[in-house]
Amino acid sequence: MTDPLVDIRDLSLWYEKFKALDNISTSFSSGRCVVICGPSGSGKSSLLRCINRLEEFQEGDVLFEGQSLRECPNIAALRSNIGMVFQHFELYPHMSILDNITLAPRHAKGKSKADAEALAHTLLERVDIADQAKKYPAELSGGQQQRAAIARALALEPKLMLFDEPTSALDPEMIVEVLRVMRDLAKDGMTMLVVTHEMVFAREVSDEIIFMDDGKIVERKETDDFFSNPHSKRAQDFLDRILMKI
């Protein structure tokens, strides 16, 4: 078996006195799509943000392709291999969609303007908003903005994509178009870590499911296994509540 893409070792994270992540060890291999679910405050977003060191964890370490994040001499270069998609899109409101997408390829990866723009147009095509390149974020619908944000992350030509509740801020009809883009990505073999409450998406698309609570990983199972077999009481309660809502 090959080395995992991401290897998390005894990771703990505190916010002041509050322990958000409690001694987590796990790993993720290339080409897999893993969904992370759990009640709010369970630490799932924090875990995601430790993987590109947006959170400065206090204990343990995260290895990306064998490189320790704690001892990483150039964290910016490492981050430019990991795409991230945020709940509230976080497109830069003062730049056109095209500039949003080409900014990091040009300034973090040193691509030429022409190369970056060619790549951006291909990606906009792929997320189905090719005609919006010249517009500004505020002129787009929420679903279009999130797809643009996905294109921005893909422009890094990343080895890993992190999705932090990408559909929570969207209306139902827009959720569908964002999930479709994500499903296509997974089919193409992109390595994905997705924090989400979309259980239908999880069942259809993901390979594995992680259930978190209180800063710990309570369960980790193959998707079919997770939905068909009984599991821990906490996961069952959570699932009941989530599925009831649908």
Next chain:
Amino acid sequence: MTLKYDFDWPMLLEDPYREWIIEGFINTVYLSLMAWGIALMIGIFIGTIRMTRSPMLRFIGTVYVEFFRNIPLLVQLFVWFFVFPLMLPHDWMMSWNRLPHVPFLTALLALSLFTAARVAEHIRSGISSIPKGQFDAATSSGLTQVQMYRYVIIPYAFRVMIPTIASEFLTIFKNSALTLTIGVSEITSAAKSIEAWSFHGIEAYSVASVTYMTTTATVVLFMGWLEHRLRIPGLIAKK
């Protein structure tokens, strides 16, 4: 000349300096408190007429605010001091000039009217910061316009505006220093006089600075406490 300065802090406790300092402090406090009270009353009035439906009243309110905000306070002081008495009918002018403490009264007038314009602006932005849904909710539940303001809007706006109203006191407190130009013996003028007589500028100006800074700190602490007492649970997050 070399960088040489002989400190003499005890001199501040000797007369006449001690007397000047006490008089200056009392005048500053009196002037600021009185002007603040008057400014709040006028400011709330102007702020309210700017929220009414009458275009005429709104216009008057706007003219008042723009007028007093866009002329420097020092110029306003001079206008009230040098020009205003000349505009009065002759016998009124004579009685105005015969009043005791004309500089103090002029300072009170100028500071109050100037600050009222600022208070009016705070009132307006306080009320417009209230979500539109609150107005709809109040109206839809059958409250009249007056009831809506009385029970919903003003109690809400008041809490939002406490910090700005308190900071207006501090603004007046500092602005009162300008009145030394028309002869009010407040704390900065006391400091200036001590400096002129003794050449001990550092000691003299320290007295004034310490006065302003401790007052500011006290008011800020008190307001923090008051805000905490009156806070709406869950709504205004603590910083």
Next chain:
Amino acid sequence: MDWSVIINNLPFLMKGLWMSVKLATLVVIFAFPLACLIAVGRISTRRWVRYPSAIFVNAMRSNPLILIVFWFFFLVPLITGKPVGDFASVMIGFVVFFSAYFTEIIRSGIQSVGRNQIQAGLSTGLTYFQTMRMIILPQALRNMMPALITECVIVFQGTTIAYVVGLREFLNSTFLITEVTLRPAELYTFAAFVYFVVCFAGSSLARQLEKRQVRT
């Protein structure tokens, strides 16, 4: 009312107005970059940078400008050991005083952009410095434009305080003419009118920008 007193003394008055404009402009030009530095210190995570900046800003903001002018008028010659001229002393006092107010505007401008935008920038592999320069500052500058213009109006109004140390700006020029002509009514009304026109133009511009921002 006899307005000819203004016409007759217009060149002298306009020289004073030019002095006010020059003083205000120079103060803004020097205070703004200084404030940028202090603002970065103010949001720093290092205590030994953050605390001194906070103390400076709060000390300046709790004193009246007129007192700061007196302080510097006394201290600057004492420190430099030789007279540097009224204009320089007043200028330094103004720059130090207003840099504290500009600092607070810049700080809240940066904070208005929010942590998430910083994280979005960092997550794509930009460095902290690149993120600040390309993502945060352009947005912050736009957000704080109305407040900056309002502050410039306040600086212009503040230049009247140079009157107390005898600098011949617009208000002092007006005062000197009244001493000679004994026509305070016309002259101070004129001065108030000129200040109003300039400041009203400035505050209207700030308001327009603010309205436009609310819409987008």
